[in-house]
Amino acid sequence: MHKFKSLQTFYWKEETFYILDQRLLPHRVEYLPCKNHHDVIAAICTLAVRGAPAIGIAAAFAMALCGFQSLPECSSYERLKARLAEASQELLASRPTAVNLAWALQRIEKWLSMNDHLTPREIAAGLLEEAEKIFKEDVEHNRMIGKNGSALVPEGASILTHCNAGSLATGGFGTALGVIRAAAQEGKNIHVYIDETRPLLQGARLSSFEMFYENIPATLIIDSCAAYLMKKGQVDLIVVGADRIAGNGDCANKIGTYALAVLASYHKIPFYIAAPLSTIDLELSSGDKIIIEERSSEEITSFAGNSVAPENTSVFNPAFDVTPAGLITALVTEKGIVHKPDQEKLYKLCTKV
């Protein structure tokens, strides 16, 4: 599988948006052709595409798809705008926790309202251009996050990560894996421990795949083995991504992140969040207000089509948890590192030019 030279999360071709179907990884590399925004919503809901920044990018392209698709029926800016507003609402509802989705849709909306003088066809083309800009910027931001975060990685470090905050979760390069990638590219001898990340095994399937692909030494563990490694002194730092960061620095991320942060604090291991500014939601005063998506019980009671629990087992399956800012050593962003993030520091970070 390491034969593929560059693994694109997305591409656009002839009014179709192609999404790398992450459900099939690491065994098959297949792209899901999305002809309209409903196809993109389905891809988001079924996790064919996942990862907060990646979802944001996909939503922007979905708006462009909607623009092109609506041309035959929308002869005026107003009609097209109404159609696009509907699509935006539908997209917004597809997954509730990651804020990059809302962020990307707001940016598209802002672009729309600033371009009310354009024809519908110019609007559709402009939306595509804006989506491509969001995509490109995300990769640039991730490279900056990587560069900034690498300063926190000592030579020879053993790094623990959870879920997949890699190329596949973003436009490319990744956030948490971006930090790891940058450290490796700078020639640091690092070793990565990857939590498999139940229930959907994004660590085993995706992060292992990304590390293997780039020859970065990595070892896969079950999630509950992380504490054991910390106790044995085998983890020098932890770095993960984020799906939404509240104004006070509390971070929502994949379920299991909060446990790691508590365990890191107990073992005096630095705990870093790597995320672009688009993940920060200044309007939310604290993490308690972040909506946590609960997903189907089948994600836990069955495995590759095999049932692993008694029928009718009651299940609680939140997809995310919230790590309080107090447990976060530093937040790594494209604009720099914020040590011990809090309201004041995040406000400054987001408003500085």
Next chain:
Amino acid sequence: MHKFKSLQTFYWKEETFYILDQRLLPHRVEYLPCKNHHDVIAAICTLAVRGAPAIGIAAAFAMALCGFQSLPECSSYERLKARLAEASQELLASRPTAVNLAWALQRIEKWLSMNDHLTPREIAAGLLEEAEKIFKEDVEHNRMIGKNGSALVPEGASILTHCNAGSLATGGFGTALGVIRAAAQEGKNIHVYIDETRPLLQGARLSSFEMFYENIPATLIIDSCAAYLMKKGQVDLIVVGADRIAGNGDCANKIGTYALAVLASYHKIPFYIAAPLSTIDLELSSGDKIIIEERSSEEITSFAGNSVAPENTSVFNPAFDVTPAGLITALVTEKGIVHKPDQEKLYKLCTKV
């Protein structure tokens, strides 16, 4: 599946020892017929039977099987004793962490050395009797553990458990699930959260099954969700079993237990270990000296024959971890509750008549 009226972990019939094949649970109830001690070793190694007390019982019956099997070739006590000593060594090597295996074999050895006046046929019959005694005593001890531990369970408690320390891990009734069972039988309105327990899902497959079977309300979660529940105040206490308890109170148990103990301490939630005295290894001064079994990488990289990670993924798969005594609120045994276990208290407990 709740049609089966009583679910025996083991039974003996016509010189054959039948082991409930736990790999097939919760979907199929099938017994593995063991004709000789090699069959039992295979069952232990492949986890057809697992759980520290259950392994001890199985080993005792394996010795009885060896006794009967060896009769045609061993006409003297000495020859039979030598044959049994070999079998004992082979059994001892089958799994390194749980001490009940060694405990049961030592007990059998002691019985043997006290009965050197018997004929080989009488020895074989005596071994079977001793195995049945160990089996019966284990169930009695578990009922005592349950009764003692239930005093720690408040009315309406929400209880978290990990792995399976239930009927299936023992001769019957269970240790940690014995505490839960006893509390439920006393009419306390309890609710159980069950960690699925990767990699082999003993929580999802076995503990869920046991709770469902007895109509004790239970909810299945992924292991890394436990911290989230603790943070939300939804866990009143944690109770788990143990595979080996060192003389100072450090406990080896299923991987993930140590993480729960640290998280419990952080959230100020009582953390209990329920185990019979046969799990205590006074000769081991601390948990650091407990050998931790590492198991096959395939337990993590594949599921029901489906690969879930890139080929050649490097894996670290310890089956157990060690929780320091300092993180244990109390140890629940058949002889009573030991609060804040330490060397002195454990020595007293094990030597009092």
